Structures are given as structure tokens and as C-alpha cells.
Amino acid sequence: MKIRIIIEPLIDGKKAEVYTVRVFGNEDSEYKIFCNEFSTNYSETISKINRLIIKMAEKHGNRDIYFENEGTNCVYKFKDTGILRLYCIRYGSLAIIVGGGDTKEPWINTYQEKESLDKAVRMLRAIDRYLDDNSIIVDDLHQIINKEIEIDIK
Amino acid sequence: MTKIYQQWFADMLAKTPLWINRLVDVSSDIAVNIDDTLAAKGMNQKDLAKLLGKKDSQISKWLAGKHNFTLKTIFLIEEVIGIKLIYSRQEAAEIESRHSREVMRRMMHFEPRNTVKYNDERNMISSIKIQATYNKAALSGNQSSAYSQSLQS
Structure with a gap:
């Protein structure tokens, strides 16, 4: 399934740059949708994630210790978020593209079992494939920022 | 200077309670210090887990950057890795x-x-x-x- 997306800058910090993904036609990025959906019932977790993102950008870079690989080569989830799952792609310690996510209830064993989680992971995998196919490295990300690109969510 | 491009995010940050900011700031600093010290000593999280008698997953959670450490945990880690993590x-x-x-x-x-x-x-x-x-x-x-x-x- 092909969709059009826009990768937009969220934070430009001393140690890392953070980007979000917006599906073309949507007003909000996947990350904003995630935050809005869960900021009422999971306000503490959302606040901690937001603060950590700022700390990564300003001070620590996006270090391995903050993430866990989500069964694929390129997609990671933020660690220690309770039943929330927020996915991203990381480029070394310098850049991170934050996608969306959802809750992963205890009875769900893998992300593939829940459509919203699976879609979030597949979208980021598709972005990573697009960057790979077009030989776009982290230093060249600015070439596609704020521009409409078409990805194939297989 | 950090630049935030999306206003909704800046607004959300501004509404974050101060204690959460402090918790994440200090917890992530501690996590990075532990991670760097382990690397400098040629150790990994598994080694730390073994020294403390904890599961690997527990150590992984501690170093996630948002963990609410107890003082006891911090002092136990200080003892096994040999550096001071916090000061009064x-x-x-x-x-x-x-x-x-x-x-x-x-x-x-x-x-x-x-x-x-x-x-x-x-x-x-x-x-x-x-x-x-x-x-x-x-x-x-x-x-x-x-x-x-x-x-x-």
C-alpha cells in the first residue's frame, strides 16, 4: 500500500536532531496523534518521553540504552513506557525519526498481533527502505525534510 | 541552542510538572554515567546484572533514562562500578x-x-x-x- 508522507523537524539540538512523520492529508504528525491520544490516561509516561527526547537532543544524543529493537533491523521502541509503545528509526546517535504507536496489552505477544502497532512499525520500515533505496544518509536527511515522499507500506 | 520547530510540542513541554523534568534529567544523567563507566571498564549490562544479582531486563529498565531510582539502588551500583553517581x-x-x-x-x-x-x-x-x-x-x-x-x- 503506497502512502504519501512528510518528514518534519521537531527538535534541532546540540547532540541530535529529532523528526516526526505526518501522513499527507493529516493535520497532525503520528507522534502528535500518539501524544494527544494518551496524554490524559498516561500523562506521566508521555511527559517523561517528551522530556527524554529533549535531553537526547540537547545533551546525550539518542543512546542505545534508551531504546530496544522491535524485532526488525531499523525500528526501535522507547524503553520503560509501561503498556505504551512508541516507535522510531534511529540514525546513529545523531538523528531519530519518531513515528507513532499504541498500547500493547499484556495478552498481546508481538506487535504484529495488533493492527495499529503493526502499521506503525511497517510505516517506519517503509521510510527506512525509502531512505536506503535513495541512498539518503543521515547527513542528507535535509534533502527530504518538509517534502512529500511516497513510501510503500508492504 | 536547542530549537523546537513544532509549537504543540513546546506547549506540552511547558506544561510538564517540574518534578518529572527533574526525574528524567537526573535519571538519564545517571544512566549515561553508568553506561559510560561500564564501557570504560570493559563491562556490559549483563555483567552489572550479575554483580547485583538482578535480571538483565531490570538493568535495561534502570538505564532507560526515565527510571525512578531508589537511593539504595544508586548506592549499590556505585559500590560495584566504583564511581559516585549522585552528590548531596x-x-x-x-x-x-x-x-x-x-x-x-x-x-x-x-x-x-x-x-x-x-x-x-x-x-x-x-x-x-x-x-x-x-x-x-x-x-x-x-x-x-x-x-x-x-x-x-
Whole structure:
């Protein structure tokens, strides 16, 4: 399934740059949708994630210790978020593209079992494939920022 | 300077309770210190888990950057990896005071080259006297009177 997306800058910090993904036609990025959906019932977790993102950008870079690989080569989830799952792609310690996510209830064993989680992971995998196919490295990300690109969510 | 491009995110950050900011700031600093120390010692999280008798997953959670460490956990980690992770206000003040005394001690050791003008012998002697008076008083912890004493010399 092909969709059009826009990768937009969220934070430009001393140690890392953070980007979000917006599906073309949507007003909000996947990350904003995630935050809005869960900021009422999971306000503490959302606040901690937001603060950590700022700390990564300003001070620590996006270090391995903050993430866990989500069964694929390129997609990671933020660690220690309770039943929330927020996915991203990381480029070394310098850049991170934050996608969306959802809750992963205890009875769900893998992300593939829940459509919203699976879609979030597949979208980021598709972005990573697009960057790979077009030989776009982290230093060249600015070439596609704020521009409409078409990805194939297989 | 950090730039935030999306206003909704800045608004959300502004509404974050201060205690959450402090928790994440300190927790992530501690996590990075532990991670760097382990790397420097050629250890990994598994080794730390073994030393502490914990599961790997527990250590992984501790280092996630948002963990609410207990003091006991921090002190146990300090003990096994051999570095101090946190300081109380009193401890930090003592360290700063020791550092200041060390700086002054080094200044006193090098000061004849830094502060004396050799073109006038009288000036040379009085310059040494002024600096020595300042250093002596500063080392005793009385910096405000040190300055006024040095002016009177």
C-alpha cells in the first residue's frame, strides 16, 4: 500500500536532531496523534518521553540504552513506557525519526498481533527502505525534510 | 541552542510538572554515567546484572533514562562500578571548596611569573606581597577580606 508522507523537524539540538512523520492529508504528525491520544490516561509516561527526547537532543544524543529493537533491523521502541509503545528509526546517535504507536496489552505477544502497532512499525520500515533505496544518509536527511515522499507500506 | 520547530510540542513541554523534568534529567544523567563507566571498564549490562544479582531486563529498565531510582539502588551500583553517581548539596559544596583551595594553591606556586613586573624592583617586591596576602587569606576561606587586605598592602 503506497502512502504519501512528510518528514518534519521537531527538535534541532546540540547532540541530535529529532523528526516526526505526518501522513499527507493529516493535520497532525503520528507522534502528535500518539501524544494527544494518551496524554490524559498516561500523562506521566508521555511527559517523561517528551522530556527524554529533549535531553537526547540537547545533551546525550539518542543512546542505545534508551531504546530496544522491535524485532526488525531499523525500528526501535522507547524503553520503560509501561503498556505504551512508541516507535522510531534511529540514525546513529545523531538523528531519530519518531513515528507513532499504541498500547500493547499484556495478552498481546508481538506487535504484529495488533493492527495499529503493526502499521506503525511497517510505516517506519517503509521510510527506512525509502531512505536506503535513495541512498539518503543521515547527513542528507535535509534533502527530504518538509517534502512529500511516497513510501510503500508492504 | 536547542530549537523546537513544532509549537504543540513546546506547549506540552511547558506544561510538564517540574518534578518529572527533574526525574528524567537526573535519571538519564545517571544512566549515561553508568553506561559510560561500564564501557570504560570493559563491562556490559549483563555483567552489572550479575554483580547485583538482578535480571538483565531490570538493568535495561534502570538505564532507560526515565527510571525512578531508589537511593539504595544508586548506592549499590556505585559500590560495584566504583564511581559516585549522585552528590548531596553538602557534598557538592565540599568538593567545590576543595577545588577552589587547589586552584589557589596552584596560583601561589606559579604566581611570581604571572603577577610580577620586572622593570621596577620596588614594584616587584610589593606585587609579590599583595598576591601572597591574597592567597593566604583566600586559602583560609575568607575571600572577601582577602581582597581588602591585599588592597591595604
